[in-house]
Amino acid sequence: MITIKKIAQESSIGIVVYHYPAATNVELSPELIGELSEIDGIVGVKNTTDQEHTCKVIALTKDNEEFSVLTGFEHLILPTLAVGGHGATGIVHNLVPKEIVQMYDLFTKERDIAGAIAVNQKLLSLYDYVEAEPVPGPVKAGLDMLGIKGGSVRDPLVPASEELKQQMKQALSELGYEVETV
Structure with missing residues (x-):
């Protein structure tokens, strides 16, 4: 063995x-x-x-x-x-890698705890959304919104619901991203 x-x-x-x-x-x-x-x-x-x-x-x-x-x-x-x-x-790293790296650098390199917390707080709703429904549906929808081909969800998994897509679209827009309707 x-x-x-x-x-x-x-x-x-x-x-x-x-x-x-x-x-x-x-x-x-x-x-x-x-x-x-x-x-x-x-x-x-x-x-x-x-x-x-x-x-x-x-x-x-x-x-x-x-x-x-x-x-x-x-x-x-x-x-x-x-x-x-x-x-x-x-999972969220696929959608907002710049923000994740920024938060990491603020905390580990710049020792700016308050800055890292501020970035984290901006991301809280997105953390919830990417896991609100079966993975990988939400992250694929988020990638599509950002203009990156997320691809189809394979059976038996399901794509993100329209309600969740709207919530994610709002969260990504609030972070400054131009989002497309999917």
């Missing part, structure tokens, strides 16, 4: 552990993630779970400069950075 160590050793790229219990129905303890962080070739975790779990993972891996803790929840980007996490990977 192939072990995770063997896979990590044989991989030509770094491995990021995907920890999203709500989607996978598998809960990895902070201690297990800590153990995985010590394996050469495992470079991080996308920890899409509550902030308490994320804080414990950060505490267990903080001394490992080769390992990054990322949140998968947009609402937890700033709290994760504040407790020593390294960043985020999520």
